[in-house]
Amino acid sequence: MKQSKFFIPTLRETPKDAQIASHRILLKGGYIKQVAAGIYDYLPLAYKIIKKIENIVREEINKTEAVEVLMPALQPKDLWVESGRWEKYGKELMRLEDRNERSFCLGPTHEEVITAMVRDYVNSYKKLSIGLYQIQTKFRDEFRPRFGLMRGREFLMFDLYTFHKDEEDLDVWYKKVREAYKRILERLSLDYRIIGAGSGNIGGNASEEFMVLCDIGEDTIVYSDSSSFALNQEICDLKEGDPSPDGKGVIKYAKGIEVGHIFKLGTTYSELMKATFIDQDQQTKPIVMGCYGIGISRLLMAILEQHSTDEKPIWPKEVTPFDLHIIPLGDNLEQGLKVYEKLSKEYDCLIDDRDERAGVKFQDADLIGVRYRIVVGRKASEGIYEFQDLLKGEKKELKLAEIEKELKK
Amino acid sequence: MKQSKFFIPTLRETPKDAQIASHRILLKGGYIKQVAAGIYDYLPLAYKIIKKIENIVREEINKTEAVEVLMPALQPKDLWVESGRWEKYGKELMRLEDRNERSFCLGPTHEEVITAMVRDYVNSYKKLSIGLYQIQTKFRDEFRPRFGLMRGREFLMFDLYTFHKDEEDLDVWYKKVREAYKRILERLSLDYRIIGAGSGNIGGNASEEFMVLCDIGEDTIVYSDSSSFALNQEICDLKEGDPSPDGKGVIKYAKGIEVGHIFKLGTTYSELMKATFIDQDQQTKPIVMGCYGIGISRLLMAILEQHSTDEKPIWPKEVTPFDLHIIPLGDNLEQGLKVYEKLSKEYDCLIDDRDERAGVKFQDADLIGVRYRIVVGRKASEGIYEFQDLLKGEKKELKLAEIEKELKK
Numbered sequence: 059m060k061q062s063k064f065f066i067p068t069l070r071e072t073p074k075d076a077q078i079a080s081h082r083i084l085l086k087g088g089y090i091k092q093v094a095a096g097i098y099d100y101l102p103l104a105y106k107i108i109k110k111i112e113n114i115v116r117e118e119i120n121k122t123e124a125v126e127v128l129m130p131a132l133q134p135k136d137l138w139v140e141s142g143r144w145e146k147y148g149k150e151l152m153r154l155e156d157r158n159e160r161s162f163c164l165g166p167t168h169e170e171v172i173t174a175m176v177r178d179y180v181n182s183y184k185k186l187s188i189g190l191y192q193i194q195t196k197f198r199d200e201f202r203p204r205f206g207l208m209r210g211r212e213f214l215m216f217d218l219y220t221f222h223k224d225e226e227d228l229d230v231w232y233k234k235v236r237e238a239y240k241r242i243l244e245r246l247s248l249d250y251r252i253i254g255a256g257s258g259n260i261g262g263n264a265s266e267e268f269m270v271l272c273d274i275g276e277d278t279i280v281y282s283d284s285s286s287f288a289l290n291q292e293i294c295d296l297k298e299g300d301p302s303p304d305g306k307g308v309i310k311y312a313k314g315i316e317v318g319h320i321f322k323l324g325t326t327y328s329e330l331m332k333a334t335f336i337d338q339d340q341q342t343k344p345i346v347m348g349c350y351g352i353g354i355s356r357l358l359m360a361i362l363e364q365h366s367t368d369e370k371p372i373w374p375k376e377v378t379p380f381d382l383h384i385i386p387l388g389d390n391l392e393q394g395l396k397v398y399e400k401l402s403k404e405y406d407c408l409i410d411d412r413d414e415r416a417g418v419k420f421q422d423a424d425l426i427g428v429r430y431r432i433v434v435g436r437k438a439s440e441g442i443y444e445f446q447d448l449l450k451g452e453k454k455e456l457k458l459a460e461i462e463k464e465l466k467k
Numbered sequence: 468m469k470q471s472k473f474f475i476p477t478l479r480e481t482p483k484d485a486q487i488a489s490h491r492i493l494l495k496g497g498y499i500k501q502v503a504a505g506i507y508d509y510l511p512l513a514y515k516i517i518k519k520i521e522n523i524v525r526e527e528i529n530k531t532e533a534v535e536v537l538m539p540a541l542q543p544k545d546l547w548v549e550s551g552r553w554e555k556y557g558k559e560l561m562r563l564e565d566r567n568e569r570s571f572c573l574g575p576t577h578e579e580v581i582t583a584m585v586r587d588y589v590n591s592y593k594k595l596s597i598g599l600y601q602i603q604t605k606f607r608d609e610f611r612p613r614f615g616l617m618r619g620r621e622f623l624m625f626d627l628y629t630f631h632k633d634e635e636d637l638d639v640w641y642k643k644v645r646e647a648y649k650r651i652l653e654r655l656s657l658d659y660r661i662i663g664a665g666s667g668n669i670g671g672n673a674s675e676e677f678m679v680l681c682d683i684g685e686d687t688i689v690y691s692d693s694s695s696f697a698l699n700q701e702i703c704d705l706k707e708g709d710p711s712p713d714g715k716g717v718i719k720y721a722k723g724i725e726v727g728h729i730f731k732l733g734t735t736y737s738e739l740m741k742a743t744f745i746d747q748d749q750q751t752k753p754i755v756m757g758c759y760g761i762g763i764s765r766l767l768m769a770i771l772e773q774h775s776t777d778e779k780p781i782w783p784k785e786v787t788p789f790d791l792h793i794i795p796l797g798d799n800l801e802q803g804l805k806v807y808e809k810l811s812k813e814y815d816c817l818i819d820d821r822d823e824r825a826g827v828k829f830q831d832a833d834l835i836g837v838r839y840r841i842v843v844g845r846k847a848s849e850g851i852y853e854f855q856d857l858l859k860g861e862k863k864e865l866k867l868a869e870i871e872k873e874l875k876k
Binding site: 059060062063064065067088091093094097098099100101102105106108109123125126127128129130131132133134137149150152153154156157160162164171174175178179184185188189190195197199201211212412413 | 468469471472473474476497500502503506507508509510511514515517518532534535536537538539540541542543546558559561562563565566569571573580583584585587588593594597598599604606608610620621821822
């Protein structure tokens with residue numbers, strides 16, 4: 059990809075109103091642009107990373123046998139009246155009327171729509187269990203939108219709903235999703251902890267949260283360095299430095315931001331919305347449900363929070379927008395394009411083909427955060443380039459064949 | 468994929484209120500489900516095909532050097548006041564207020580948002596040309612939503628916007644998009660014609676429409692069988708059967724539905740919204756724009772209209788939801804699963820693992836419309852299966868190795 063075409067509108071000034079590093083990088087680096095409070099354009103750089111995150115989520119969730127659907131943003135009031143949420147949900151629910159004065163809301167979640175989708179069809183235990191998910195735009199009229207994509211009013215979510223004949227069957231799928239979430243966060247190179255809302259007895263909880271550790275987190279969590287499991291500070295009387303319950307580690311405190319939630323819904327919605335089935339014993343029973351969410355746009359910020367230093371990101375392998383950033387300096391564009399042509403056969407390369415000074419190019423490159431960089435500079439005529447590994451902080455003068463060897467490692 | 472997990476809620480009855488074949492197939496075949504008038508769930512079968520259509524669009528459009536972004540559905544009123552469309556656009560524009568009584572609309576198109584995105588950054592001719600596109604949910608409060616996804620209120624669109632220093636530069640990109648559209652429709656196996664709104668002089672038009680030929684189309688078009696180019700009946704005084712202007716063919720009449728539109732916007736929006744740049748001659752000029760749309764969800768129906776007979780679809784190769792449909796009958800599920808395991812290594816297979824009668828399985832399979840089918844029936848114990856090619860109308864009794872050979876053709 060040629061940088062001149064990839065629309066990365068970087069800013070020279072650091073935006074003053076952005077309070078956290080990830081938000082500043084996204085604005086300054088031309089990843090996103092604010093359209094209104096809590097509402098953003100995803101520019102090419104951010105959207106390319108977002109799509110990689112989405113695909114990792116898809117790949118891991120597909121392994122649980124869940125399948126993808128797409129539900130509408132516009133949801134009719136009558137469904138929300140059935141569940142009782144039309145009244146209960148406050149001002150965060152965005153409401154509107156169509157040209158015929160029928161009321162709708164813009165979906166902040168899809169329990170109502172999916173329960174209505176499944177109830178007409180699933181009439182027998184034979185058709186259970188089923189898992190349906192989507193990756194879609196959600197709306198929530200936050201009282202105070204802030205931290206960029208962290209707490210927006212229009213945002214990207216993954217949401218999965220599973221349907222079962224009993225709690226046991228729900229448990230099985232719940233555990234599969236839990237494992238999928240762990241794989242997702244590991245592939246995203248995120249340091250995280252799982253918080254049980256209940257006793258800490260895994261699998262027996264009604265709900266668990268996946269928290270990414272970072273200073274700007276809104277919750278304080280308590281965990282042992284011997285376990286991926288953690289507790290909310292409120293329900294925990296352990297102090298930092300105490301020996302952990304399992305005796306294998308030491309208690310630590312950290313701030314965390316929630317990026318995922320898994321939840322045993324039970325029969326709340328199916329009872330209210332009359333989603334029932336005939337069981338093997340010929341009894342009519344409400345369908346047992348589970349629901350599971352991941353904040354896709356929030357993950358983008360969480361990765362930035364954990365993978366940037368001095369407001370410069372280095373994107374982890376699985377979500378890097380490009381494999382290689384080729385930067386020709388001075389009058390070496392032609393030579394740079396040759397390197398680009400060659401390496402593009404095997405790697406997804408970005409080449410800075412703009413007519414800009416070296417300083418501007420490096421400043422922008424630091425915001426783009428591709429780990430491997432090839433500078434086509436003054437020794438280009440001899441076929442020697444500077445190969446940089448940002449993560450290791452290494453710079454080497456190498457020939458193209460040597461660079462290819464380095465990349466193979 | 469196991470059919471028991473793939474949620475295909477087929478209906479036994481043909482829906483009475485669906486007026487056209489493609490709409491009936493989508494409802495009866497468990498592809499979509501209505502949530503409200505003109506608002507639908509995309510169930511797994513439809514959404515899998517939709518994603519294939521989207522990827523074909525992406526692949527071909529990426530070749531024009533356009534890049535993907537994602538803009539919000541919620542658009543602030545002030546941008547629409549700038550363009551004058553807040554007043555002009557009638558009841559089709561869905562409007563709402565947030566908790567602070569600020570007005571928004573739900574985007575039916577994104578000229579305002581994208582012009583605002585680009586104008587802050589593109590200050591010099593050096594930064595032009597640029598092409599930005601998205602594939603995204605759009606909203607239009609149709610007076611009378613109908614024909615399922617054909618004229619919905621919430622629908623999936625591809626929209627591309629290009630930005631140029633002059634008309635000449637716009638022409639270059641316009642032609643590239645035009646070629647990309649042709650490749651897209653060819654890959655989707657659609658029979659289509661291009662209609663110029665103007666004189667018919669290709670490239671000199673302000674706007675062209677891509678019409679898929681089908682009986683339920685809303686426009687009558689006039690074309691020569693010697694050319695892919697067509698005219699609107701209103702501006703054409705040729706009669707069916709007349710010799711065509713180029714003398715190489717005969718004039719035909721047909722109904723068509725618009726699936727794509729390419730449009731030389733010029734400086735309409737950039738002037739109103741003050742999107743200007745400094746040209747090489749140091750003059751401040753408005754950016755010249757092009758805009759281009761494809762109805763993604765409408766394409767799904769257009770394909771169905773052209774690729775179904777007696778309300779049974781056969782999906783074209785590039786968008787088929789699965790490569791192979793394996794149908795075990797009676798007590799041959801175990802044997803069927805073996806065939807499935809083997810073929811899944813190379814093909815995307817759907818296996819009907821449900822405990823249903825043969826009649827039900829075939830009825831559903833006819834609605835799913837996978838061209839190649841393997842029936843695991845009474846000769847399964849001898850390792851012989853019925854291999855069906857729905858398009859050729861062929862059925863052969865073959866061993867697995869022979870089936871693999873057939874598929875390789």
